[in-house]
Amino acid sequence: xxxxxxxTVVILLAACAGQPPAPVEQREEPVxxxxxxxxxxxxxxxxxxxxxxxAVTELTESAREAERAGDLDRATxxxxxxxxxxxxxxxxxxxxxxxxxxxxxxxxxxxxxxxxFDVGPRVGELxxxxxxxxxxxxxxxxxxxxxxxxxxxxxxxxxxxxERF
Numbered sequence: 001x002x003x004x005x006x007x008t009v010v011i012l013l014a015a016c017a018g019q020p021p022a023p024v025e026q027r028e029e030p031v032x033x034x035x036x037x038x039x040x041x042x043x044x045x046x047x048x049x050x051x052x053x054x055a056v057t058e059l060t061e062s063a064r065e066a067e068r069a070g071d072l073d074r075a076t077x078x079x080x081x082x083x084x085x086x087x088x089x090x091x092x093x094x095x096x097x098x099x100x101x102x103x104x105x106x107x108x109x110x111x112x113x114x115x116x117f118d119v120g121p122r123v124g125e126l127x128x129x130x131x132x133x134x135x136x137x138x139x140x141x142x143x144x145x146x147x148x149x150x151x152x153x154x155x156x157x158x159x160x161x162x163e164r165f
Contacts, residue, residue, distance in 0.1 A: 031102045035132040052089065056082045060092065063099075072103050090120030097133045110137035127157035 063078035079096045086092060097112030113133035120126050131153045138147035 031098045034136050035098060035101065035129050038128070038132060053086050056086045056089065056092065059085075060095065063095070067099065067102075072099055075099055076103070088119050090116045090126060093119065094126060094129055094133070098129070101133055101136060104140075106137040106140045110134050110141075113137070123157060123159040125157075128154055131157065 059078050059082040063075040063082070066072075066075040066078060076096070076099050079092065079099060082092055083089070083096065093112055093116035097109045097116060100106075100109035100112055110133070113130045117127065117130040117134075120130065131150050135147045135150035135154070138144075138150055
């Protein structure tokens with residue numbers, strides 16, 4: 001009797017081990033249509049960019065290639081490596097937020113976008129992407145009031161470049 005139980009448990013465990021993991025839902029639509037494209041309108045105003053390590057630039061370019069190819073997991077790994085080198089780069093942190101948004105990890109997307117805003121310039125296109133990411137993540141989590149407040153913050157991001165003397 002004990003032998004039958006052991007054999008049954010082994011068979012059940014083998015069946016479970018053979019099942020592929022459930023696919024992660026990948027959604028590029030919120031990132032392109034709701035975060036990046038609308039934020040491009042703010043590019044004409046004042047922009048602030050940090051100096052970037054060449055290794056980080058190379059990793060980011062590779063991550064963008066992986067993202068374009070639909071390999072969000074590889075893109076995420078590459079951005080994680082870049083963040084180990086330059087952990088306070090707001091553009092890089094926001095890129096990670098957008099990858100998390102595309103993967104459907106709303107809480108992580110919101111956290112990364114908020115962190116990017118905290119260490120970033122708080123103006124311009126990056127600021128707009130921060131708040132749009134937070135807005136979409138909150139909407140997807142059912143936090144309608146929080147999403148509305150995030151949407152209101154977008155208006156404070158554009159800053160016009162001062163005229164020359």
